[in-house]
Amino acid sequence: MKCPSLAASLLAGLLLAALLWSPLAAAEAPAADAACPSRDVRNADGSRLRITPVCPAAPDDKGTAPTRYVIAYAAPGSDRYRPAMAPLDAADEEIRFVDFIDLDNDGIQEVQVTGTCGAGPNCEGTLYRLDPASGRLSHFFSGAWADIRILDGHLVEAGRASCCAWEYHAWPLLPGPQPQVADAMAFIISVGWLGNEDEADCRFRRATPDGSGEVIAPPNAQWLPICELYGSDYHLALPGTVTPQPAADDSADTPLQD
Numbered sequence: 319m320k321c322p323s324l325a326a327s328l329l330a331g332l333l334l335a336a337l338l339w340s341p342l343a344a345a346e347a348p349a350a351d352a353a354c355p356s357r358d359v360r361n362a363d364g365s366r367l368r369i370t371p372v373c374p375a376a377p378d379d380k381g382t383a384p385t386r387y388v389i390a391y392a393a394p395g396s397d398r399y400r401p402a403m404a405p406l407d408a409a410d411e412e413i414r415f416v417d418f419i420d421l422d423n424d425g426i427q428e429v430q431v432t433g434t435c436g437a438g439p440n441c442e443g444t445l446y447r448l449d450p451a452s453g454r455l456s457h458f459f460s461g462a463w464a465d466i467r468i469l470d471g472h473l474v475e476a477g478r479a480s481c482c483a484w485e486y487h488a489w490p491l492l493p494g495p496q497p498q499v500a501d502a503m504a505f506i507i508s509v510g511w512l513g514n515e516d517e518a519d520c521r522f523r524r525a526t527p528d529g530s531g532e533v534i535a536p537p538n539a540q541w542l543p544i545c546e547l548y549g550s551d552y553h554l555a556l557p558g559t560v561t562p563q564p565a566a567d568d569s570a571d572t573p574l575q576d
Contacts (some may be wrong), residue, residue: 354373354384359427361426361450363426364395365453366399367389367391367402367448368389368390368399369388369418369429371384372385372386385407387413389429402448402453406431413433414435416430417432418430419445419466421445421466428445428458430444430446430466439477440462440463442460443462444460445466446458447496449496459489459499461475463477468491470537470538471491473489474489476544480510483508483510484509485509486544488503488504489503504524505524505534506524506531508520508521509544511548518545518547518549518551519553520545520553521533521554521555522534522535532557535556535557536554
């Protein structure tokens with residue numbers, strides 16, 4: 319039997335080291351801890367995204383909570399994953415979990431990073447949107463919400479504003495190959511009790527230069543189901559009417575972004 323030459327052994331060792339330390343290998347590596355499994359999702363175009371939590375080898379004061387998250391992309395028809403964005407370091411920011419969300423039901427998943435939460439349902443969060451052409455995820459929006467969706471050309475962030483009222487912030491989406499969220503909010507929808515047990519108030523309002531705000535009509539019927547948060551028997555504030563603001567809540571919930 320012939321023994322491999324020294325040069326061949328060195329070459330094999332270098333190739334193995336390059337594979338083990340490459341970003342691709344890091345993206346494809348399974349989680350070291352069974353409590354931190356990878357999660358995969360297939361998009362409508364056949365591409366795939368994978369979230370891999372990286373857990374500490376030994377539990378620390380935070381237990382086995384992931385120290386960072388690696389998010390990778392595989393093109394349609396390929397099993398080869400490559401990093402879709404820089405790893406998310408849990409030491410640099412408060413991360414409760416990272417998951418997939420399809421904001422506009424187009425079959426292409428976004429990535430949602432959930433951070434600090436208040437006493438109620440609102441949590442700080444960041445969204446990353448996929449560019450299918452490049453396979454890269456880029457920052458799309460940051461705020462605080464209990465629910466978030468795309469409706470009628472707007473990103474709508476919803477959260478509890480007080481014990482008995484919710485707010486929906488409507489941010490216009492700017493057209494382009496990759497939609498972006500506008501810097502200025504278009505309007506706010508407030509849904510809350512006025513004290514009458516049989517009726518809830520639903521108010522659409524937008525900012526005015528003097529900061530007071532004005533009541534506006536709903537843009538179209540697509541927005542009216544939001545008014546039914548507390549039931550179908552609600553009072554819709556009409557333009558020109560003055561309605562009280564919902565009472566402040568002392569529950570120290572994470573505020574919505576204005």
